[in-house]
Amino acid sequence: MQENLKIHFIPPVPKREKRVGIYCRVSTNSAEQIQSLTAQVSHLTRLTAAMPQWVLADVYMDIATSKTGSSRKEFNRLLEDCNSRKIEIVITKNISRFGRDTVEILDVLKQLRTLGVRVIFEQEELDTANTDSDLMISIIESLAQAENESRSDNIRWGIKQRAASGISKLYDRKCYGYKHDKDGKLVIDEQKAENVKLIFDLYLRGQSIIGIIKELEKRRIFSPTGKEKWCKRTIDVMLSNEKYAGDVRLLKSGKSEVQYLSSDNNPAIISKEVFEAVQVEKKRRSNMVKDENGWQRKNEKYSSKKKIKSK
Template identity: 75%
Template sequence: MPNNPKVHYIPANPPKREKRVGIYCRVSTNSMEQIQSLTIQVSHLTRLTATVPQWLLSDVYMDIATSKTGSSRKEFNRMLEDCKSHKLEIVITKDVSRFGRDTVEVLDAFNQLRTLGVRVIFEGNSLDTANTSSDLMVAVIESIAQAENESRSENIKWGIKQRAAEGTSKLYDRKCYGYKHNENGHLVIDEETAKNVKLIYDLYLSGQSVVGIIKELAKRKILSPKGKENWNKRSIEWILSNEKYTGNVELLKSSKSEVHYLASGSHPAIISKEVFEMVQMEKGRRSNVVRDENGVVKRKDSKYSSKK
């Protein structure tokens, strides 16, 4: 009786991974929220790469644009060099906006990779240069980048308004002449310069003109906010118009939006509200510009002057 032949199990060869893939991620700040976003991007795109047997993850490139470095492109440039050296054949990123801050920057990055023959996949936008013509890709990228830039701008504006409404905006504690920051970053009175603010208000209410105040400050050897011997008219006028000296801060006042936010008593006052209002009334009285009964702007026949 013949012996049964020995049977050996020979597994199939695993598919060869032929395409070297680079993952590119970028966030706009180094805040905790953005760092978490960066981690999620890398994790998601790594899993995506692993689902395609022919892809081999070669490297991960991560840029973080901080307020100090601006639009950091260090990792993008390293990725570009690896593409030039044929270390990468495919670049995957979350969406179009990761390639730059504006449409020009995005298209420049895309065109560089296209010239190198590197396949680019914008996973979140479902865009792939392997499946889309170059002209259509450029057109789609332009429209998406523009829309995302507009959305980003609106988000920034919304964030500013939201923080202003909640009273958490750092703009409330923006330093100006007469104040300094304490250890917590809040405004406190700088006694040395605050007395000069009071002097400017007193001089104006005593009849001095802006030019007259400048001469008096020079006579007393009081340096300007920038440390110069001579003050300019704009600095004096700004101090005489800044409601912040009453302890109040109004945000978004100069915006086109009708919504404004006023924080009352957000910091110590240098000038009383009564004195501030008296100065504003006096400025109006001295102004050479008036409106007639029809709202037409015109100049007075004579202009107030108290140059000394």
């Protein structure tokens, strides 16, 4: 026997026995989203291959389109394969890709836990095999809430940026009395514009909103939706719409700290003087007044009959 003989132990290659299913989803079929889908699959495939005891069993991909809407056939196929014990581990990019809302995610995780299927959220580094049920629920709920808030913030930020740069489509949003030309710009609809002028004129002459509605019905003037009956809200909004005086004010709700005014944005149906006079009259007629104690309701409501008698 040779004195320098050395024997090296070669460990056996572990058998790949855990069947893995990769689930990926994108919200549209745009080129950018399809590229994102490809990147998701490629990354998770490499991650699966790097685990000695994992074997890739199948890849499930859902692409939402205008035709299919929120249909998730591949997600349902994944759940069927889990029920059939074809899949033992599910790996996905993040929580938002896995479910449409918190309730659905928690319901599916409960089903898969009962089946003994392990779910891994790669981005959040969450693994149902290592996480307590109550903790998992708490984490998913807080992450979902944070994501929804982030999405809402992004939407609001986008609206503000487009408004600030003057490229928001809201500047040319059509309202009663206007139509779009071939370039999508606002132009006056002459016939309906006469009705707008009539509404402002009747209001300044002392008519209440109910009185204006009766006059419109008497003249057989249909509402913006083509109905014989006008809504009080429709008239009230029209009387406050700066667009009729040629201006557009965006983000003017009380929730927004910033407002954007586009002066002479479109052709005016009424003069700025008439519009301002109506705003003063609306404030005078309001049954709410503000004093040192805040907003208070007036003891007496506005009456067009009293207005007419006083003249």
